[in-house]
Structure formats: C-alpha cells, structure tokens
Amino acid sequence: MGSKPVTKLAGIGETLGGRLNDAGYDKASNVLGQYLVLDQDQGRFQGWMNDVSNANSKQSSDCYKCLNDWSKEFL
Helix, strand or coil: CCCCEHHHCCCCCHHHHHHHHHCCCCEHHHHHHHHHHCCCCHHHHHHHHHHHHCCCHHHHHHHHHHHHHHHHHHC
16 A cells, blocks of 8 residues: 555545545545444444545445455565
C-alpha cells in the first residue's frame, strides 16, 4: 500500500477519492487502517464507506474485496 493515493483502490474514482480525502483518508493505507479497525467486517466497512464518501454498494464492495485480497496476501 505504502503511500499510494486512495484512488488506486478498486471502486474509488476521483469523486469518491475527493470525498475520502476531505474526510482525512488521502492514502490507500489510511483506508486499509479503517478496514482493519472495523475487524475486516464487510457490512461495517461498506457502511463506513457509505457514511464517509456516499459510496454505493458496488463501489464499497469492490473496495472491500480489494482490501480483503491484499490483506490475505500480505498480512
């Protein structure tokens, strides 16, 4: 993850990336941290994504799957 921008995550385009950035989540690693804080729970993570960035279910599901796959491989 490193210092990659949040827009490098699946499901996160410029609009959602801007909203996440405005909420203080400017890096992919920040969103990964939130994913881990929420105990890798899909429902809680998707709810958080919707609350913070107004992401729809497809966008938040794509982001969850991306983080889940990355976590399984690297954590």
